Amino acid sequence: MxxxxxxxxxxxxxxxxxxxxxxxxxxxxxxxxxxxxxxxxxxxxxxxxxxxxxxxxxxxxxxxxxxxxxxxxxxxxxxxxxxxxxxxxxxxxxxxxxxxxxxxxxxxxxxxxxxxxxxxxxxxxxxxxxxxxxxxxxxxxxxxxxxxxxxxxNSMALVIDEDAFEKAGVTPKLGWTWDEWYAGLEKIRSTQKLAGDSGPHGVMYLYDMVLRQNGKAFFTEDGMGFSEAELLPYWTEALARVKDGVYADPKKIEQIKPALALAKGLSAGEFNWDNFSVRYGAEGKGRYGLAPVPSTDGKRTGQYLGxxxxxxxxxxxxxxxxxxxxxxxxxxxxxxxxxxxxxxxxxxxxxxxxxxxxxAPDKAIAAYETEIADAGVLEPITPHPAGADVIEAAFLRIGTDLSLGRASPQDSVKQFFSEAETALASN
Known part of the structure; x- marks a missing residue:
């Protein structure tokens, strides 16, 4: 962190x-x-x-x-x-x-x-x-x-409730993996009776980083950079984590919007742009910090400056x-x-x-961006074709509906790709 x-x-x-x-x-x-x-x-x-x-x-x-x-x-x-x-x-x-x-x-x-x-x-x-x-x-x-x-x-970060992480004995660090991150969420849930994360499944920029960690990207210059076969297990796993309580209750998150779930105590962490840490401090009463993004191999995070x-x-x-x-x-x-x-x-x-x-929030942003720059993890930004805004909104909406149990992972994936294809064809 x-x-x-x-x-x-x-x-x-x-x-x-x-x-x-x-x-x-x-x-x-x-x-x-x-x-x-x-x-x-x-x-x-x-x-x-x-x-x-x-x-x-x-x-x-x-x-x-x-x-x-x-x-x-x-x-x-x-x-x-x-x-x-x-x-x-x-x-x-x-x-x-x-x-x-x-x-x-x-x-x-x-x-x-x-x-x-x-x-x-x-x-x-x-x-x-x-x-x-x-x-x-x-x-x-x-x-x-x-x-x-x-x-x-700015760059993507894991924003955390530092007290919740410390009480659970979870210490985020550069080079930690998704398995280590998830183990930490389970520990927070069991020791703090608190969801470890707000649920990252609807955040397009996070999934983009997950894809980039594996040599792909959300977008190419003129289309999609991944397939239904790759999104299905990602969303299936996300829905299971909602049901297990590792991710926060989506119904409660909907009720407090536009407030941030982490700031309102519904979870111990969530992925967001690093400069949003200013907003967490303004909305919430906790002690918030910026933690490194986990990766697949402990090396490549797929991050870039936006x-x-x-x-x-x-x-x-x-x-x-x-x-x-x-x-x-x-x-x-x-x-x-x-x-x-x-x-x-x-x-x-x-x-x-x-x-x-x-x-503290601004100092943390400066320290965080310095840390990831020194670590050499920053890459060029992914190209965004015309229609990307519609696709981003669809990813968030469909991911949210999935978490609320309104559709199965299979139907959600098919709906997303159908809307994405339409958005790209109309621009």
Missing amino acids: SRDNGMDRRRLLKLAGLSAAGLGLTAAGCGAGSGSGGTVTIRHSWWGADDRAKKVQQCVALFEKKHPKIKVKTDFQQYADFWKKFNTQAAGGNPPDVIQNAVTFLRKYEAKNVLLDLAPQAEKGNLGLDGFRAGLEKFAEIDGKLLGVPVGS SLMLSGTARTKHPAEVATFIGFMTQDPEVARIMGYDRGVPATTAQFEAYQPAD
């Missing part, structure tokens, strides 16, 4: 160099109109919890103070609701000017001509691309277009102002001091150097 034992900040700057990585639309939208007094109003939308929303609002207030001629109207939703709303807005011709984005969505919306190519704005000097950590400025380049600018880096980004929409009426706002959010040192590691370790050197982690 990663501990707060300090870090070499210069060394962490090299993290992204190990992996330069990290979701039906018919019309692009238009931006907001100009305000009174010669001001321009743009709209910015993102997903996340209340804590992220408060921080973004602080950044927006600072931006408006420094750029009094540009006003920013804001909106945020939970992850799934965000994309539903964005799709509706874009199809209706009125999406936000700036959105939070992720690699899973780039090819989909590029194919629909929804995203703004930011390269011309960079050439005009409206968007600075200097000082990004080890090439992260190219993270969102697709077919010669710059479709987004990264705001941070990144949230900011993208403009193609029909915005104010591309220069959009670029100015994105540049501010990715370069201004004060933004880093406000956001911390909420969206990952800052992508630019200026912001990275500006934020000195002081609290």
